[in-house]
Amino acid sequence: MDRRPIGIYDSGIGGLTGLKALRKLLPGEDFVFFGDSGRMPYGPRPKEELCRIAKQDMDFLAQFDVKAILAACGTISSAARPVLADYPIPAFGVVDPALDAMAAVPGDRPLCIIATAASIHSGEFTDALAKRCRYSREIVGVPCPEFAPMIEAGHIRRSDPVVMDAVARALEPIRGRDFGALLLGCTHYGIIEDAIRDFLGADVPLLSASECAAKALCDYLADAGLANERQTGGTARFFESGDPGHFEAFAEPYLEHGPVHAERAPLMEL
Numbered sequence: 001m002d003r004r005p006i007g008i009y010d011s012g013i014g015g016l017t018g019l020k021a022l023r024k025l026l027p028g029e030d031f032v033f034f035g036d037s038g039r040m041p042y043g044p045r046p047k048e049e050l051c052r053i054a055k056q057d058m059d060f061l062a063q064f065d066v067k068a069i070l071a072a073c074g075t076i077s078s079a080a081r082p083v084l085a086d087y088p089i090p091a092f093g094v095v096d097p098a099l100d101a102m103a104a105v106p107g108d109r110p111l112c113i114i115a116t117a118a119s120i121h122s123g124e125f126t127d128a129l130a131k132r133c134r135y136s137r138e139i140v141g142v143p144c145p146e147f148a149p150m151i152e153a154g155h156i157r158r159s160d161p162v163v164m165d166a167v168a169r170a171l172e173p174i175r176g177r178d179f180g181a182l183l184l185g186c187t188h189y190g191i192i193e194d195a196i197r198d199f200l201g202a203d204v205p206l207l208s209a210s211e212c213a214a215k216a217l218c219d220y221l222a223d224a225g226l227a228n229e230r231q232t233g234g235t236a237r238f239f240e241s242g243d244p245g246h247f248e249a250f251a252e253p254y255l256e257h258g259p260v261h262a263e264r265a266p267l268m269e270l
Contacts, residue, residue: 001227001228001229002067002221002225002226002227002228003030003228003230004030004065004066004067005029005030005031005032005064005065005066005067005237006022006026006029006030006031006032006066006067006068006069006070006217006221007031007032007033007034007058007061007062007064007066007068007069007070007089008022008031008032008033008034008061008069008070008072009033009034009035009036009057009058009060009061009069009070009071009072009073010034010035010036010071010072010073010187011035011036011037011039011040011041011042011073011075011076011148012035012036012037012040012041012148012152012188012242012247013035013037013151013152013188013191013247013250013251013254014072014073014148014151014152014186014187014188014189014190014191015033015035015070015072015073015187015210016033016035016072016191016250016251016254016255017072017187017188017190017191017208017210017211018070018072018094018187018210018213018214019031019033019072019236019255020210020254020255021208021210021211021213021214021215022070022214022217022218023234023236023255023257024214025214025215025218026218026221026227026234027230027231027232027233027234028228028229028230028231028232028233028234029227029228029230029234030228030234030235030236030237031234031235031236031237032061032064032066032236032237032239033236033237033238033239034057034060034061034239034240034241034265035238035239035240035241035242035247035262036053036057036241036242036265036268037152037240037241037242037243037246037247038240038241038242038265038267039053039241039267039268040148040149040152040242041116041148041149041152042073042075042076042116042118043075043116043117043118043119043145043148043186044116044117044118044145045075045118047079047080047122049270050075050076050079050080050118051079051080051082051083052270053076053080053270054071054076054080054083054084055083055087056268056270057071057076058071058083058084058087058089058091060239060265060268062089064237066089067089067090067221067226068089068090068091068092068217068220068221068226069087069089069090069091069092070091070092070093070094070213070214070217071084071091071092071093071094072094072187072210072213073093073094073186073187074094074095074115074116074119074125074185074186074187074209075115075116075118075119075186076093077093077094077095077096077209078093078095078115078118078119078122078124078125078128079118079119079122079124080093081093081095081124090220090224092213092216092217092220093213094187094209094210094212094213095124095125095128095185095209096128096216097209097212097213097215097216098183098185098207098208098209098212098213099125099128099129099132099183100132100212100216101207101212102129102132102181102183102207103129103132103133103134105180105181105205106180107180108135108137108180109137109178109179109180110137110138110139110140110177110178110179110180111129111133111137111138111139111140111179111180111181111182111183112139112140112141112142112174112177112179112181112182112183113125113126113129113139113140113141113142113182113183113185114141114142114143114144114170114171114182114183114184114185114186114189114196115141115142115143115144115183115185115186115189116143116144116145116148116185116186117143117144117145119143119185119186120141120142120143121143123141125141125185126139126140126141137180140174140177140179142170142171142173142174143170144166144170144171144186144189146166146169146170147166147167147170147186147188147189147192148186148188150162150163150166151188151191151192152188154246154250156191156192156250157195158192158194158195158198160195163192163195164195164199167192167195167196167199168199171196171199171200174200175199175200179204179205180205181204181205181206181207182200182204182205182206182207183206183207183209184196184206184207184208184209184210185209186209187209187210190208190209190210190211191254193206193208236255236257236260237263238251238260238261238262238263239262239263239264239265240262240263240264240265241264241265241266241267241268244262244263244264245262247260247262248260248261248262
């Protein structure tokens with residue numbers, strides 16, 4: 001039994017999709033969440049900066065004696081893989097578990113990934129998925145640079161014209177395609193999953209990178225003997241490098257887990 005907390009970080013509120021998924025699977029675990037919205041967005045940043053950010057964010061969480069860390073950010077997970085792999089605390093991204101799940105989708109229909117511009121243009125998402133597939137199938141990558149900043153600004157409702165217009169602009173090129181599955185490759189995107197489903201239609205199977213990663217981390221803790229084995233009573237501590245009040249206003253109703261108090265975290269310089 002290991003009652004140390006689990007650390008989670010993201011460029012902002014998107015990582016809360018990972019925390020929410022983990023809480024469902026591990027209701028007795030304690031968590032420390034770091035939202036780095038003071039440096040948001042991560043998506044447009046070069047790989048070298050993203051690697052430095054990943055190291056800094058994990059160093060911040062390490063001071064709370066966390067037993068494992070989830071980089072609940074698709075961009076970090078794809079661009080900073082070596083940093084996660086070499087960190088002294090077990091660190092996980094959301095990309096690899098999600099790609100494993102995508103590669104296991106049966107049939108030969110095309111597979112689609114929507115993610116930040118950095119993740120898509122780097123080719124790391126699509127190339128890694130192609131290598132995982134047992135046989136050749138079309139893989140489509142769609143950059144959605146508007147989504148994360150829009151969500152951070154508070155536009156999240158499926159009926160919000162800002163959300164509807166942004167979804168239409170990004171996804172019109174793939175509307176009507178017969179995909180075997182579509183991966184929400186940025187953790188922010190799970191927050192507007194309803195709007196994405198409304199636009200693409202209910203027939204397109206959606207996979208959440210956050211949920212895939214939560215399941216993988218849950219399995220790791222069990223296999224490594226690091227689970228605290230409590231069935232209830234888990235807590236969460238929140239830190240925010242941007243506006244704690246803005247974070248709290250979103251996190252409390254989204255998590256549906258009682259009051260949320262976000263402590264201000266230092267804005268780290270690169």
